[in-house]
Amino acid sequence: MSFDRSLKIAPSILSADFANFGQEIQAIEAQGADWVHVDVMDGHFVPNLTFGPPAVKAFRPHVKTFMDVHLMIAPVDPYIEAYAEAGADMITAHVEAGPHIHRTIQAIKATGKMAGVSLNPGTPLESIEHVLDLVDMVLIMTVNPGFGGQKFIHSGVEKTRRLRQMIGDRPIHIQIDGGVTTETAPLVAKAGADVLVAGSAVFKGGSVDRAEVYGKNIRALKSAVSAVL
Numbered sequence: 001m002s003f004d005r006s007l008k009i010a011p012s013i014l015s016a017d018f019a020n021f022g023q024e025i026q027a028i029e030a031q032g033a034d035w036v037h038v039d040v041m042d043g044h045f046v047p048n049l050t051f052g053p054p055a056v057k058a059f060r061p062h063v064k065t066f067m068d069v070h071l072m073i074a075p076v077d078p079y080i081e082a083y084a085e086a087g088a089d090m091i092t093a094h095v096e097a098g099p100h101i102h103r104t105i106q107a108i109k110a111t112g113k114m115a116g117v118s119l120n121p122g123t124p125l126e127s128i129e130h131v132l133d134l135v136d137m138v139l140i141m142t143v144n145p146g147f148g149g150q151k152f153i154h155s156g157v158e159k160t161r162r163l164r165q166m167i168g169d170r171p172i173h174i175q176i177d178g179g180v181t182t183e184t185a186p187l188v189a190k191a192g193a194d195v196l197v198a199g200s201a202v203f204k205g206g207s208v209d210r211a212e213v214y215g216k217n218i219r220a221l222k223s224a225v226s227a228v229l
């Protein structure tokens, strides 16, 4: 399969209706979501708790596109197989989550899944220089991880630009996560990102006619980006 460099919107289901995940996933996919982003938090690496492998397994049958599982947990290695078996298409681990990111990426690859590496806002790009050839995606956090609805940290734009240069022609996705809105999405897309995670910006305003509102929100993000590319 050829590498897809086009813009992809990956709604974070952390902002979805927790009583209706199946319907929420079906709604965002029907309304133009390209990937489904699942935020896994452990109450240790980040100050919040979310989805264990059984929850991810329950999401799986509803996801028809691509399920991208972002592990904000430490230690991470003991849980990789469980999230792979639960049905993740890509597993992303944080470079800050342990001393052996190279081993962690090898462990993800050994499951047959795609591998991503993530950096918190305060972590320099140099920390992933020597694993770039092993990964399918780099996730640049533009908020401190743990919660949806936070304000975008603007240093992520220059970081994205520099990462795009570091990557060159290699088939590696650049994903941005945190505070993505119609104002910030064009900045990171122009800097070289191709996968934008959006929680609040997709799920906001969806109490009545939820699916329609999600569709409007996804289209607004896509058109904000296409206006600058």
Ligand SMILES: O=C(CO)[C@@H](O)[C@H](O)COP(=O)(O)O
Residues within 6 Å of the ligand: 012, 014, 015, 039, 070, 143, 144, 145, 146, 147, 148, 149, 150, 177, 178, 179, 180, 197, 198, 199, 200, 201
């Ligand atoms: O990983 C995280 C937070 O740690 C994100 O995926 C957020 O869930 C994105 O939410 P918004 O900033 O788009 O509301």
